[in-house]
Amino acid sequence: ASLTNQYVYAFHEGNARMKQLLGGKGANLAEMTRAGLPVPPGFTVTTEACHAYFKSGNQLTEETIRQIFDALARLESETGQAFGDARNPLLVSVRSGSVTSMPGMMDTILNLGLNDETVEGLAAATGNPRFAYDCYRRLIQMFGSVVLGIEGMHFERLLHRLKAKRGAEADQDVAAEGWRELIENYKTCVRSQSGREFPQNVREQLGLATEAVFRSWNNQRAQVYRRINRIPDDQGTAVNVQSMVFGNKGDDCGTGVVFTRNPSSGEANLFGEYLINAQGEDVVAGVRTPQTIGTLRSEMPDMYAELSQVCALLERRYQDMQDIEFTVESGKLYVLQTRSGKRNAQAAMKIAVDLVQEGVLTMEKALLRIEASHLDQLLHRGIDESAAADVLAVGLPASPGAAIGRIAFDPDVASEWKQAGKPVILVRPETTPEDIHGVLAAEGVLTSRGGMTSHAAVVARGMGKPCVCGCEDIRIDEERKRLVVGGREFAEGEWITLDGASGRVIAGAVPLKEATASPELLQMLAWADEVRSLRVYANADTPEDARIAREFGAEGIGLCRTEHMFFAPSRLEIMQRMIVADTPEERKEALDGLLPIQQSDFEGIFAAMDGLPVTVRLLDPPLHEFLPKAGELQTSLAEAKSEAERTEIKQLIRKVQSLHEANPMLGQRGCRLGIVYPEIYDMQIEALFKAAAARIEQQADVRLEIMIPLVGDASELKLLRGRIDEIAGQILTEEERRNCRYTVGTMIEVPRAALTAGRIAEYADFFSFGTNDLTQMTFGYSRDDAEGKFLTHYLDRKLLPHNPFQVLDAEGVGQLIDLAVTSGRAVKPALKTGICGEHGGDKDSIAFCHRAGLNYVSCSPYRIPLARIAAAQAAV
Ligand code: ADP
Numbered sequence: 001a002s003l004t005n006q007y008v009y010a011f012h013e014g015n016a017r018m019k020q021l022l023g024g025k026g027a028n029l030a031e032m033t034r035a036g037l038p039v040p041p042g043f044t045v046t047t048e049a050c051h052a053y054f055k056s057g058n059q060l061t062e063e064t065i066r067q068i069f070d071a072l073a074r075l076e077s078e079t080g081q082a083f084g085d086a087r088n089p090l091l092v093s094v095r096s097g098s099v100t101s102m103p104g105m106m107d108t109i110l111n112l113g114l115n116d117e118t119v120e121g122l123a124a125a126t127g128n129p130r131f132a133y134d135c136y137r138r139l140i141q142m143f144g145s146v147v148l149g150i151e152g153m154h155f156e157r158l159l160h161r162l163k164a165k166r167g168a169e170a171d172q173d174v175a176a177e178g179w180r181e182l183i184e185n186y187k188t189c190v191r192s193q194s195g196r197e198f199p200q201n202v203r204e205q206l207g208l209a210t211e212a213v214f215r216s217w218n219n220q221r222a223q224v225y226r227r228i229n230r231i232p233d234d235q236g237t238a239v240n241v242q243s244m245v246f247g248n249k250g251d252d253c254g255t256g257v258v259f260t261r262n263p264s265s266g267e268a269n270l271f272g273e274y275l276i277n278a279q280g281e282d283v284v285a286g287v288r289t290p291q292t293i294g295t296l297r298s299e300m301p302d303m304y305a306e307l308s309q310v311c312a313l314l315e316r317r318y319q320d321m322q323d324i325e326f327t328v329e330s331g332k333l334y335v336l337q338t339r340s341g342k343r344n345a346q347a348a349m350k351i352a353v354d355l356v357q358e359g360v361l362t363m364e365k366a367l368l369r370i371e372a373s374h375l376d377q378l379l380h381r382g383i384d385e386s387a388a389a390d391v392l393a394v395g396l397p398a399s400p401g402a403a404i405g406r407i408a409f410d411p412d413v414a415s416e417w418k419q420a421g422k423p424v425i426l427v428r429p430e431t432t433p434e435d436i437h438g439v440l441a442a443e444g445v446l447t448s449r450g451g452m453t454s455h456a457a458v459v460a461r462g463m464g465k466p467c468v469c470g471c472e473d474i475r476i477d478e479e480r481k482r483l484v485v486g487g488r489e490f491a492e493g494e495w496i497t498l499d500g501a502s503g504r505v506i507a508g509a510v511p512l513k514e515a516t517a518s519p520e521l522l523q524m525l526a527w528a529d530e531v532r533s534l535r536v537y538a539n540a541d542t543p544e545d546a547r548i549a550r551e552f553g554a555e556g557i558g559l560c561r562t563e564h565m566f567f568a569p570s571r572l573e574i575m576q577r578m579i580v581a582d583t584p585e586e587r588k589e590a591l592d593g594l595l596p597i598q599q600s601d602f603e604g605i606f607a608a609m610d611g612l613p614v615t616v617r618l619l620d621p622p623l624h625e626f627l628p629k630a631g632e633l634q635t636s637l638a639e640a641k642s643e644a645e646r647t648e649i650k651q652l653i654r655k656v657q658s659l660h661e662a663n664p665m666l667g668q669r670g671c672r673l674g675i676v677y678p679e680i681y682d683m684q685i686e687a688l689f690k691a692a693a694a695r696i697e698q699q700a701d702v703r704l705e706i707m708i709p710l711v712g713d714a715s716e717l718k719l720l721r722g723r724i725d726e727i728a729g730q731i732l733t734e735e736e737r738r739n740c741r742y743t744v745g746t747m748i749e750v751p752r753a754a755l756t757a758g759r760i761a762e763y764a765d766f767f768s769f770g771t772n773d774l775t776q777m778t779f780g781y782s783r784d785d786a787e788g789k790f791l792t793h794y795l796d797r798k799l800l801p802h803n804p805f806q807v808l809d810a811e812g813v814g815q816l817i818d819l820a821v822t823s824g825r826a827v828k829p830a831l832k833t834g835i836c837g838e839h840g841g842d843k844d845s846i847a848f849c850h851r852a853g854l855n856y857v858s859c860s861p862y863r864i865p866l867a868r869i870a871a872a873q874a875a876v
């Protein structure tokens with residue numbers, strides 16, 4: 001073995017797995033060579049050579065230069081041509097090829113090896129001077145702009161002038177003489193623009209071109225593209241040096257691009273374009289209007305047949321739809337590039353299913369190909385991209401789907417208009433639990449503040465409503481009721497459109513495209529269900545949510561938040577009466593009012609989830625969330641008309657003050673509430689068992705799982721569990737108790753609960769990890785404040801890899817989960833475990849849950865298809 005690195009690989013030495021070293025293009029050229037396809041021979045200068053180039057101060061190392069020219073010598077003997085030879089010159093292309101495809105970002109030079117002498121040799125050898133000069137003028141132009149940094153427009157202007165002078169409409173009307181004249185003009189242009197001659201030494205051409213491609217890694221547009229697409233800056237690019245084939249030699253020549261399947265419909269037909277008598281980028285550059293691949297079938301049937309064979313072979317080899325560049329020289333086909341083709345969501349699904357059915361791809365591999373963004377596009381309405389869009393601003397794409405409506409700044413206005421049949425978009429600086437009826441009424445939500453896990457974002461995602469949040473370019477003038485953006489103003493009632501998938505806010509009503517639950521999507525979901533081991537439950541608070549969840553394939557409810565049932569205006573009032581009650585009797589009276597309402601909610605949910613587990617969490621949030629804000633009360637006090645009214649408001653103010661806490665999220669909430677005010681939980685438990693009994697009477701199959709929030713010590717759970725069993729004993733008859741197999745479990749959302757999970761498990765039938773709170777308390781980050789403040793800063797500076805409220809922190813929070821699962825199961829082997837935070841709908845977090853051995857994930861109904869796929873992806 002030699003001590004020096006191998007910086008250069010001939011195409012026949014590499015393969016598709018060597019992308020990191022050879023770049024995507026180089027690895028695929030090698031793979032195609034290996035497959036025996038007609039690839040013009042050549043070699044790849046590796047990304048390591050690129051790193052070495054940058055390390056030695058933007059210079060090719062001696063070793064790299066030596067290996068390049070050794071490889072070139074071998075290429076000469078393979079082709080029987082010589083680089084710089086006056087009679088039979090070898091010409092090459094120098095092509096960039098990064099590890100991750102960056103289409104159009106970097107540079108390629110064709111026809112390298114031509115100079116004043118070899119161009120004559122090429123003309124004589126081919127008997128086609130026009131062609132030879134065409135190649136040469138292309139080289140000077142590409143070399144001039146890529147290597148010498150001359151702006152393309154200088155060459156364009158000269159070309160334009162020449163055509164005008166010679167009366168040529170298009171490039172192909174220019175004769176040999178014309179190109180010769182242009183070549184002289186180009187050389188003068190190079191001299192005056194760059195202060196140096198176009199190099200006649202072909203070895204110098206090759207060295208300079210290689211360096212220029214390495215350098216182009218750091219050009220502005222490549223850097224921007226990498227930032228947007230999160231491609232690491234230190235990957236570097238490879239350079240491919242390949243012997244030229246010519247599509248510009250005559251009418252039995254051409255060049256084109258073909259997709260092996262239709263990238264917008266997924267249909268299994270070749271799709272693409274080609275140009276006769278053309279070279280390189282002519283097809284994309286719009287020099288002439290290209291012809292469709294369909295035309296090739298009738299014009300050159302043999303060529304079409306051969307191309308079809310190449311396509312089929314490459315698809316089987318790569319097990320995916322390919323985007324292929326080809327050139328035909330004098331009736332012979334060459335393949336110059338292949339890569340996986342870009343496609344839209346619908347096509348992606350169809351192609352993957354078809355490939356499985358054709359036996360090309362396994363179902364497991366097909367599942368791994370599905371991207372979350374694809375599902376978002378297929379399951380939600382979207383903007384019809386063919387229509388013009390007057391984009392006002394772009395915020396965070398917080399909840400996918402598109403919505404059209406009239407601007408409403410006030411949740412009450414939103415809900416009024418909704419009842420009047422007017423579609424609305426709720427526009428707020430940010431939302432709070434009190435705005436929930438406005439969110440419910442709205443087609444979509446737009447906020448100027450708040451991040452991806454802000455209240456608006458979480459609630460909208462839960463309801464499957466489009467939401468754009470944190471849109472800082474808009475200003476909401478609440479007083480004048482105006483939305484101000486980029487010097488324009490929009491009044492309440494004016495139409496806007498939101499695209500929750502891209503974050504765009506668009507003026508007016510833009511046409512939308514409906515969601516498409518295609519047969520392919522359903523097939524893919526069915527396969528996912530075969531493969532996955534995690535069960536997928538829904539977070540659903542109402543019978544309607546439960547019904548939707550079941551339609552999306554939920555296997556139960558993992559979190560039913562009882563407090564959400566109390567936010568409706570009519571119920572909120574009774575709830576408030578209960579909270580401000582001074583005596584247990586008064587409180588009992590208000591609770592008696594709430595009981596039948598809760599019971600009927602539960603009956604509805606049990607009906608929708610017949611035969612499936614329903615996990616109901618007892619009241620969790622601090623009570624003050626149900627009361628009006630102090631400021632609002634002061635206003636109503638000032639506006640109060642009677643003394644009685646004033647007294648009542650004053651009493652409320654006192655109550656609000658007495659409930660005030662400095663840290664409400666660490667205060668009187670969760671099971672602490674249930675322990676201090678037992679009547680509240682008693683009412684909820686009673687409602688649950690009465691609802692269960694009523695359903696059982698209807699021969700229904702009720703699987704009730706009662707969940708206690710915010711337990712931090714086993715004693716809390718022991719106490720409340722005792723209470724549940726007691727009430728069950730009182731409400732259910734002997735027979736009902738036999739038919740109502742309820743379980744009692746707890747959320748694990750306080751770090752101490754995870755640490756003492758073994759003791760807690762003695763009283764729990766299940767653990768449900770409430771990862772929103774668990775993340776908040778493990779990091780010590782206030783979830784409601786972090787995003788707007790330091791978290792964004794942390795993410796920008798890469799102090800954290802992800803927002804931990806979006807992607808579960810496997811390293812820290814994950815340890816607590818692992819520990820709790822292990823110690824819980826040690827005590828109770830049949831302990832059921834799951835997760836019910838926002839993370840339950842996130843792909844990476846679901847993968848963690850699979851590794852941690854949880855039994856289920858629970859997420860918003862609209863995330864269920866994604867969760868089913870993600871759970872399958874984690875399992876394969
Ligand atoms: P990009 O990465 O921008 O697609 P490429 O390196 O693929 O750039 O080159 C662009 C085009 O140049 C190719 O599509 C092909 O038509 C042409 N080309 C590149 N190398 C050769 C070659 N050796 N012979 C003929 N044409 C070539």
Ligand code: MG
Nearest residue numbers: 025325336337
């Ligand atoms: Mg290309």
Ligand code: MG
Nearest residue numbers: 709749770773
């Ligand atoms: Mg919680």
